[in-house]
Amino acid sequence: MSLLEKFIQKIKENNPNEPEFHQAVEEIAESILPFIEENERYQNKKLLERIAEPERIIMFRVPWVDDQGEIQVNKGYRIEMNSAIGPYKGGIRFHPSVNLSILKFLAFEQTFKNSLTTLPMGGGKGGSNFDPKGKSDAEIMRFCQSFMAELYRHIGPNTDIPAGDIGVGSREIGYLFGMYKKLANEFTGVLTGKGLEYGGSLIRPEATGYGVIYFVQNMLERIGESIDGKSFVISGSGNVAQFAAEKAIELGGKVLTLSDSSGYIYDENGIDEEKLEFIKQLKNEKRGRIKEYTEQYNDAQYFEDEKPWGQKCDIALPCATQNEIQKEDAQKLADNGVQAVVEGANMPSTSEAIHIFRNSGMLYSPGKASNAGGVATSGLEMSQNSLSLNWSREEVDQRLKDIMTDIHEQCVKYGKKGDEIDYMKGANIAGFVKVAEAMLAQGVV
Known part of the structure; x- marks a missing residue:
């Protein structure tokens, strides 16, 4: 039995009947355990075991x-x-x-x-x-x-x-x-995401979606490309999906889909600013269903009880919920030659799906890296509360851009394999190192 298998077996014994937790720990352990074996500083400290408890x-x-x-x-x-x-x-x-x-x-x-x-x-x-x-x-x-x-x-x-x-x-x-x-x-400042009237931050509702697109921008710029002209298939229609679509459109991308739990819409002409505003009102104010989009825009199609991953595109953004991309969905994306899958939700891809992404040669970013814009801006809200200040929209947005660029650079640093970047490995190791160093400094507590 390998070190990884022994570790996961112990996790399952200590945390029975918790499949989502097992999946998350195994995804991290695949990257971190080999890294620990290569670095004596982190050996025999039970660091990952302590983080997982x-x-x-x-x-x-x-x-x-x-x-x-x-x-x-x-x-x-x-x-x-x-x-x-x-x-x-x-x-x-x-x-x-x-x-x-x-x-x-x-x-x-x-x-x-x-x-x-x-x-x-x-x-x-x-x-x-x-x-x-x-x-x-x-x-x-x-x-x-x-x-x-x-x-x-x-x-x-x-x-x-x-x-x-x-x-x-x-x-x-x-x-x-x-x-x-x-x-x-x-x-x-005990809660973040507050209203602007009582200590909230500008850009907070937009932050996760904007951050996803800023991360895509960094990934593409690294290989000499841009978002302009790229087609996007996006799942979800909540805040993350809405604002990822908004920023993608602003930067010249063409958004083809959005979805909810009942199905998805496909608009081959692209969802522009006016159409997106209709969706925002539909979902945020009327709390309606995404299929109502086709009643307003007759050229669009609605696919009931289906997911959008069979549609051809350049960039796929899963922004709905965990494990929404299964093995067969990932294969469709690979077969369609999708250039990148960048996660806007938390753990939206199964382990089998991730293996297909990584083996197909497409760019793949886990949510812990690409959807970190939301919590980053929550951190900026905490800073503003502590200082009793309100930063402008432009200042918060620039800080968000800088944070997403820094996260990308960390992924590149720890995930570089020749000319390619393993973003999953890079994100896992970069996240681990800072936490591990702090735990070592503080002793066994």
Whole structure:
């Protein structure tokens, strides 16, 4: 049995029935264990074993009353994964699929992602199996207040700074922050993704999507190409997908698809600024379905219960959810000669899909590198809160560009193989080194 197999076997024994967490750890271990074997400094310190074990797991019930006066009960979680380089930092997700495995995988990934930003942020993640879809504002407020009534004991501006994630936007952050402020009796930068009126940062909603495109830009510039004229297939239609599409269009790209859980739209003429604005209103204000796009633009096609990965394009951006690209989807992308797959979601590709990407010769970036723009801008919001300053849109955007360029450079440094770059290996090792060095400096704690 190889060192990797022994390591993963131990992870599975210690964390049974957590497939998403196993997948995330194995993806990292494939790169890190050989690196440790080659570097005596990191040997016999159980560094990866320690990183893969959360420092703290908080689980709690969330009772709340719906509009019919019925008491409902949900589960609440916060995974405080690693604080070696800073306070825990990571989103809160409200979605029926939320469980311990998914949150541990997200917190584990977040540790490496935050390390890549070079900002002083550790890794964490939290959430609930509460589904905000179909709930009234009053129900969502009552749920958020009950959730924070327990969570507030465990977070703080120098301890753990949550942000938004799937199902947690500016509305939910506002309700959570209001309850924290009341319970803690202090106005601090304990949450990011806040409204501009009370300490939020410009560019935060756009940051993950913009950051994905800035990373694509760096990848293409390295090989002497640009985004101008490239065609994009994008999954999802939330913030990440919308703003990745916006920035791609701005830089001369042609966006062909967007999707939701019911299917995807394909517009061979390209989704331009006007069409994208329609989608933003449809999804953000009306909370409608993506298929309504074809009612407005008759030349577009709608594919129900399908994913867009069979459509020909230059660049594929999975921006929806974990494991949305399966082995057969990856093969379609490879067969169509896709130049690059750049992840906007967290772990949207299965292990089998990633092997196809890496063996096909296409450029591939894992989410921990290419979608780090969101948490990077959360870090910039933390800085603004600490300094009691508000930076301009241009200043935040430039800092975001610089961070994504720096992440790309780290991936190149640790992933270079001849003339090619293994972005997955580069991102994993670069993220590991900073955390490992901090852990070595702090002793066995």
